[in-house]
Amino acid sequence: MAELNGLPVAAEQLQALALTNYGHFTTLRVDDGRVRGFSLHLERLERDCRTLFGVDLDPARVRALVRRMVPDRGAAVIRVTVFDPAIDIGRPERAVDPQVLVVRRAAGTLSPPPLSVSSTRYVRDVPQVKGVGLFGALHQRRAARLGGFDDALFVTPDGLVSEGGTWNIGFHDGERVVWPEADCLPGITMRLLQGARDHRVAPVPLADVPSMRAAFATNAAVGVRAISRIDGTELPGDHPVLDSLRQAYAEVAAEPV
CATH class of the missing domain: 3.20.10.10 (D-amino Acid Aminotransferase, subunit A, domain 2)
Structure with a gap:
């Protein structure tokens, strides 16, 4: 499952992300609707957004977008990616309107082999x-x-x-x-x-x-x-x-x- 700003994402909306690879993300594991260190994940997204785009990211908005993807029960891994679909590879300093992509996948075991x-x-x-x-x-x-x-x-x-x-x-x-x-x-x-x-x-x-x-x-x-x-x-x-x-x-x- 994937949503861009809370809406189903189309392939063309991801073109800039695929072709420029300029953006940042965090990956978190959700267990029964709860996340260890969730506030730290939000702080990371805010900090990295200022570093890469020079603008502030609203943590309340990110939380709401993540909440949409959280299953009612069980475990899942959610990745939050922040990027600007309008980025120009020749003028990256103009990328100042980052968007939020949230992707959910199945969670693996917490006891993988060494x-x-x-x-x-x-x-x-x-x-x-x-x-x-x-x-x-x-x-x-x-x-x-x-x-x-x-x-x-x-x-x-x-x-x-x-x-x-x-x-x-x-x-x-x-x-x-x-x-x-x-x-x-x-x-x-x-x-x-x-x-x-x-x-x-x-x-x-x-x-x-x-x-x-x-x-x-x-x-x-x-x-x-x-x-x-x-x-x-x-x-x-x-x-x-x-x-x-x-x-x-x-x-x-x-x-x-």
Whole structure:
């Protein structure tokens, strides 16, 4: 299901989004009409809209548009994309009337199997923004999968672990959770876990990964997912901290849409 500004969307209305890839989005999981960190998702949309379009986005309007797509019961994943259908590729500064596209799809399991990831030197464009231009990230994911891994793990030019293409990464160093300090998207699930668990934010050189006791990926669609291999380093997919993090995330109070 998809709606643009609360109305059924036609293919021609998505042409600018498909051809320019200029816009931003957030993805959230709805369970029985409630969303963990919904206010943070709205804050992200407001912040990124000012960054990309220089205008304010009405969070009450976005909430109303999302509410239209929320099922009465059960789980769903909803993506909210903000873009200007009138954008001119030669004059992008004139794109100042962003519209709201809301798409709903079925939700997957909150307990997917562990990931194996291959590190690659890559930094997303404007990494603090959840932008729609996924070419680079998907190209890195494709290369990793062709190499026998599930996904790619991005590393900065100076060798610091940053993020995955659609997820944040965290580690456990034997004492506490460590979130990498690097240019990356401040993920909603990561922020919720930071508020629920003792942690530290510090640079994580790729060379230090073998010393870590566990690693995990986080995003709104799956919550906490174990990472069982980073390049040639095997990590336990059943480390006790993983269940502890999942429990902490499950206990985060969800907000009504």
